[in-house]
Amino acid sequence: xxxxxxxxxxxxxxxxxxxxxxxxxxxxxxxxxxxxxxxxxxxxxxxxxxxxxxxxxxxxxxxxxxxxxxxxxxxxxxxxxxxxxxxxxxxxxxxxxxxxxxxxxxxxxxxxxxxxxxxxxxxxxxxxxxxxxxxxxxxxxxxxxxxxxxxxxxxxxxxxxxxxxxxxxxxxxxxxxxxxxxxxxxxxxxxxxxxxxxxxxxxxxxxxxxxxxxxxxxxxxxxxxxxx
Amino acid sequence: xxxxxxxxxxxxxxxxxxxxxxxxxxxxxxxxxxxxxxxxxxxxxxxxxxxxxxxxxxxxxxxxxxxxxxxxxxxxxxxxxxxxxxxxxxxxxxxxxxxxxxxxxxxxxxxxxxxxxxxxxxxxxxxxxxxxxxxxxxxxxxxxxxxxxxxxxxxxxxxxxxxxxxxxxxxxxxxxxxxxxxxxxxxxxxxxxxxxxxxxxxxxxxxxxxxxxxxxxxxxxxxxxxxx
Numbered sequence: 379x380x381x382x383x384x385x386x387x388x389x390x391x392x393x394x395x396x397x398x399x400x401x402x403x404x405x406x407x408x409x410x411x412x413x414x415x416x417x418x419x420x421x422x423x424x425x426x427x428x429x430x431x432x433x434x435x436x437x438x439x440x441x442x443x444x445x446x447x448x449x450x451x452x453x454x455x456x457x458x459x460x461x462x463x464x465x466x467x468x469x470x471x472x473x474x475x476x477x478x479x480x481x482x483x484x485x486x487x488x489x490x491x492x493x494x495x496x497x498x499x500x501x502x503x504x505x506x507x508x509x510x511x512x513x514x515x516x517x518x519x520x521x522x523x524x525x526x527x528x529x530x531x532x533x534x535x536x537x538x539x540x541x542x543x544x545x546x547x548x549x550x551x552x553x554x555x556x557x558x559x560x561x562x563x564x565x566x567x568x569x570x571x572x573x574x575x576x577x578x579x580x581x582x583x584x585x586x587x588x589x590x591x592x593x594x595x596x597x598x599x600x601x602x603x604x605x606x
Numbered sequence: 607x608x609x610x611x612x613x614x615x616x617x618x619x620x621x622x623x624x625x626x627x628x629x630x631x632x633x634x635x636x637x638x639x640x641x642x643x644x645x646x647x648x649x650x651x652x653x654x655x656x657x658x659x660x661x662x663x664x665x666x667x668x669x670x671x672x673x674x675x676x677x678x679x680x681x682x683x684x685x686x687x688x689x690x691x692x693x694x695x696x697x698x699x700x701x702x703x704x705x706x707x708x709x710x711x712x713x714x715x716x717x718x719x720x721x722x723x724x725x726x727x728x729x730x731x732x733x734x735x736x737x738x739x740x741x742x743x744x745x746x747x748x749x750x751x752x753x754x755x756x757x758x759x760x761x762x763x764x765x766x767x768x769x770x771x772x773x774x775x776x777x778x779x780x781x782x783x784x785x786x787x788x789x790x791x792x793x794x795x796x797x798x799x800x801x802x803x804x805x806x807x808x809x810x811x812x813x814x815x816x817x818x819x820x821x822x823x824x825x826x827x828x829x830x831x832x833x834x
Contacts, residue, residue: 441673441677442673445669445670446719446722449669449719449722449723449726450722450723450725450726451726452726452727453725453726453727453728454726475763476762476763476764481722482721482722482723482725482726483718483721483722483725483759483762483767484722486714486718486721486722486758486759487715487718487719487722490711490714490715490718491674491677491711491715493710493711493714494674494677494678494709494710494711494712494714494715495677495678495710497678497681497710497711498677498678498679498680498681498682498710499680499681500681515763517761517762517763518761520761522761523758523761526754526757526758526761527758529754529757530714530751530754530755530758531711531714533745533746533748533750533751533754534704534711534745535703535704535743535745536703536704539711
């Protein structure tokens, strides 16, 4: 049976995706991959590995792209050596379309690598956890982006790979609810961009996550420094 | 003045491109980059560094992607650990659209990384040496591919990067002629996919290169094992 490649970061979106796919793909083996691209919150990878283990992924690997953080640190706050991660409430409205936590062209690179890996293994389907950000945005998490990436890949003259992002239209609160139905262990997911011992609760992704759990009426099992 | 990022492999196409751009871009600084993706012919990188030095590139770096060779070796003959590089005359006509020397989704990945680097540096233009292969083809060297990659990048909400491939319509013999006009030192370019001490003369790129020089009426300064 044809395998599927699934990108997991250890964050809540791709974790919900992973558990969704385990049900949705039936017995198709899942090859999960994560990337260490020098992100400040590389501790998310511990959660990724844990979740891959929970679903008995046929394969799990972390691809070491730490060179990439050094290459783009001048243009992002998300990697070691980059600018400081801002608090969500310090962002100006004009920054929300592409906040400082955007990583230059990261997703195109990650999907390229995942598609290459899939193609070499004779796998046709790659899944990633893009979803509709509620509080800010990234162009490389949009349906347009997905569509255009697939138009590139479709040019392959032998067995093109397709990228799928089944959560792309979903808001974060919907993912919390979906995760609840799938019994996702959210205590073993990591979001905080600052990557400290405890989630900060004030960076853009912590704020978005906390709002999503509140909107879904579900308690977030993670402790937050801002709530102590 | 805005810099340009130029991908150079050490092969004849990107070397001609580099020397062409030095003239064409006037005083705009050139940041040259190469990739070690586990290719059998990594010795091409010695030529790339030499050529970057010849044109006084403002920056030259080799990005270490050797992990990639391992990731895709099941699907290509071009990397260490992959299948054997075939002789050109052993290829069946049905293989010419995508021969075994094609590397799964390599160019999309390399361009993604180059675009990320450019974006982080505030650079808008990335150049690569795609040209019209005469003897066989790669979908990720076509004008369609370039166009579709640029449609992805155009979605960026701040200062999109563009990829340019000014040689994309040119046949190899035209590049030899163009290189001649630019006084390109072809003795310090490397093509042979097998990557041995001396170019083999029989692999697809050696055959294509030899035909191109012959068609242009210029002697290829490289020695070839097949011609000894």
